[in-house]
Amino acid sequence: MVWTALHAKIHRTIRSRHLFERHQRLLVAVSGGQDSLCLIKLLSDLQPKGEWDLGIAHCDHRWRSDSEANAHHVEKLARSWGICFYLATAREPLKSEAAARNWRYQALTAIAQGNSYQYIVTGHTASDRAETLLYNLIRGTGADGLQALTWQRPLTADVLLIRPLLEITRQQTEKFCQDFHLPVWEDITNQDVKYARNRIRQELIPYLQANFNPKVEFALAQTAELLQGEVEYLEQAADKLREEAIGRPDAHSSSNEGNWTDLRLNRRVLQKAPLALQRRVMRQILQNILSEPPSFEHIEKLTALIIAPNRSQTDPFPGGAIAQVQGDWICLAVYNRRDESRLH
Numbered sequence: 001m002v003w004t005a006l007h008a009k010i011h012r013t014i015r016s017r018h019l020f021e022r023h024q025r026l027l028v029a030v031s032g033g034q035d036s037l038c039l040i041k042l043l044s045d046l047q048p049k050g051e052w053d054l055g056i057a058h059c060d061h062r063w064r065s066d067s068e069a070n071a072h073h074v075e076k077l078a079r080s081w082g083i084c085f086y087l088a089t090a091r092e093p094l095k096s097e098a099a100a101r102n103w104r105y106q107a108l109t110a111i112a113q114g115n116s117y118q119y120i121v122t123g124h125t126a127s128d129r130a131e132t133l134l135y136n137l138i139r140g141t142g143a144d145g146l147q148a149l150t151w152q153r154p155l156t157a158d159v160l161l162i163r164p165l166l167e168i169t170r171q172q173t174e175k176f177c178q179d180f181h182l183p184v185w186e187d188i189t190n191q192d193v194k195y196a197r198n199r200i201r202q203e204l205i206p207y208l209q210a211n212f213n214p215k216v217e218f219a220l221a222q223t224a225e226l227l228q229g230e231v232e233y234l235e236q237a238a239d240k241l242r243e244e245a246i247g248r249p250d251a252h253s254s255s256n257e258g259n260w261t262d263l264r265l266n267r268r269v270l271q272k273a274p275l276a277l278q279r280r281v282m283r284q285i286l287q288n289i290l291s292e293p294p295s296f297e298h299i300e301k302l303t304a305l306i307i308a309p310n311r312s313q314t315d316p317f318p319g320g321a322i323a324q325v326q327g328d329w330i331c332l333a334v335y336n337r338r339d340e341s342r343l344h
């Protein structure tokens with residue numbers, strides 16, 4: 001086996017980040033593209049060190065004319081490497097990228113659970129991370145969107161998603177595939193600039209590389225990495241603040257104020273906290289009670305009540321909830337609770 005700098009790097013990453021321990025069962029999601037072929041080659045070369053049980057899963061979204069041939073291609077490769085192969089085929093062709101992604105994660109999770117794999121491993125790279133950061137920056141998502149694509153994320157209580165290639169760029173996976181003559185299946189839709197993602201990849205990143213920073217992908221991926229730690233820290237602090245600020249509805253005010261006391265937040269507690277945490281608490285609250293993801297305006301409106309005059313109130317939020325100041329409290333009438341347990 002030829003040992004390259006990429007082998008050494010991934011070996012180091014897996015160990016230093018504790019991505020997976022020895023003797024685990026790893027289900028590798030292989031599309032047939034350069035990133036996931038690079039991933040499976042690296043993991044199977046490192047297998048004697050980790051003594052993992054490797055499996056390959058492919059998802060046929062049935063949205064390209066060559067998708068069946070693509071699936072056969074991956075299956076043949078898996079068989080030639082002596083690795084267990086699992087195929088999930090969509091019942092109907094999936095129309096949008098988001099629908100395809102949702103279905104894919106569900107299908108991969110089902111395969112993992114049905115075959116005792118604790119880990120699903122994908123070939124997301126530093127280039128994907130940089131693109132996701134730019135895509136979300138343009139949409140205005142704030143730090144949480146910019147840190148997207150984490151090293152690991154639980155998909156269910158017993159299945160973890162792991163992304164070991166987050167420090168490797170697409171140029172590196174391409175060169176690796178060429179060096180090892182790995183038969184990459186080209187996804188024709190990756191060239192289609194009608195998708196914003198592809199325009200970022202084909203046009204924006206090359207422009208930034210040529211005119212600003214040749215290593216812009218690394219720089220952006222590094223920013224995502226830094227933000228990840230900060231977002232984690234802020235979310236934990238916000239969880240704590242929310243617990244402290246939430247008051248239980250009391251029977252007395254309930255009888256006087258109709259249903260204003262479904263959920264109340266102590267303004268004195270919130271006033272002492274920095275704005276960043278106030279906003280996060282409000283976002284967490286809204287995520288649980290709204291019928292849709294809270295917008296920047298929703299969060300700002302609720303946050304403004306922390307220092308607003310008594311009796312100030314918001315317009316109804318989507319789903320009908322309203323918030324009103326009652327002395328030291330912000331009282332929310334919650335009509336469409338989605339997850340009561342998190343709030344009380």
Ligand SMILES: Nc1ncnc2c1ncn2[C@@H]1O[C@H](COP(=O)(O)OP(=O)(O)OP(=O)(O)O)[C@@H](O)[C@H]1O
Nearest residue numbers: 029030031035036057058059060101121122123124
């Ligand atoms: N059809 C597929 N079958 C199996 N795995 C896949 C398939 N498509 C993508 N993957 C896995 O997901 C990784 C990322 O692929 P890609 O960037 O195309 O997906 P994406 O839709 O952007 O994913 P995400 O939403 O997770 O960022 C691949 O390296 C591979 O591990």
